[in-house]
């Protein structure tokens with residue numbers, strides 16, 4: 158009798174477990190390094206909201222902002238291992254994945270404005286770049302915008318000579334490394350989560366980033382001068398672990414694709430305004446001095462950084478440069 162009771166109890170536990178796991182949601186861990194109150198942070202939360210709504214709660218998205226789960230380099234390893242399912246790193250950080258072609262997007266003064274950037278990414282360039290990720294077990298879902306970079310230090314950066322000897326934090330791209338070297342500075346790759354302290358303690362003298370990142374990380378509080386140079390563009394690729402994504406039930410994946418499309422439109426529609434608002438906030442804070450380049454100063458930067466284009470051929474290859482040039486209707490030499 159006792160054996161029977163035990164067997165019935167065990168069967169009940171088993172059935173309850175099966176029932177619970179049939180109902181328990183699919184978890185998507187979405188890790189990123191910026192604050193919630195930025196274009197990417199808001200985009201991730203929008204995706205969470207829509208994904209959970211369209212799948213009727215069958216999917217739960219856990220967003221981990223501000224490097225709270227992983228830092229830059231670790232998060233890409235974690236994605237490949239399947240410890241997280243979704244990331245949106247800046248495309249300047251893809252070389253460790255063996256996809257250095259993405260760095261072509263970091264060329265200085267490549268996109269004359271936001272419209273040029275959007276046009277290039279909507280065309281074949283974006284898709285061609287995503288193909289480079291497939292052999293690594295990673296699928297690209299979307300590109301998210303975060304506008305143009307400013308640059309800062311504790312001295313005004315107005316002419317190329319002002320960069321001489323300056324230790325500048327960069328996020329990973331060898332193209333950025335190159336254009337900063339061409340103006341005489343000393344670039345150094347560093348995780349985003351370490352930048353504030355490095356600027357504060359003088360481990361580095363300066364950095365580049367968008368207004369929304371300056372504001373939310375308080376970089377402007379530890380940099381006396383910011384130049385609104387808009388010399389390069391910052392964009393993200395939303396990426397997933399392919400095995401995870403392709404293994405999802407087809408109807409769920411369809412809903413998630415819809416959620417991602419809408420979250421992408423949303424993010425790309427707010428990026429410019431978010432950065433304008435952040436810039437206004439930085440100005441209002443009075444904690445740093447903002448500089449705008451004159452035409453002559455901008456031309457001097459462009460001339461000094463121009464050799465990056467020739468150098469880039471050996472780094473990213475001719476094919477991607479040709480694709481971008483065609484899309485933007487420009488000549489790259």
Ligand code: LMR
Pocket residue numbers: 190191246247303328348349366370
């Ligand atoms: C950086 O590391 O500077 C940026 O790429 C951070 C981000 O994700 O915007």
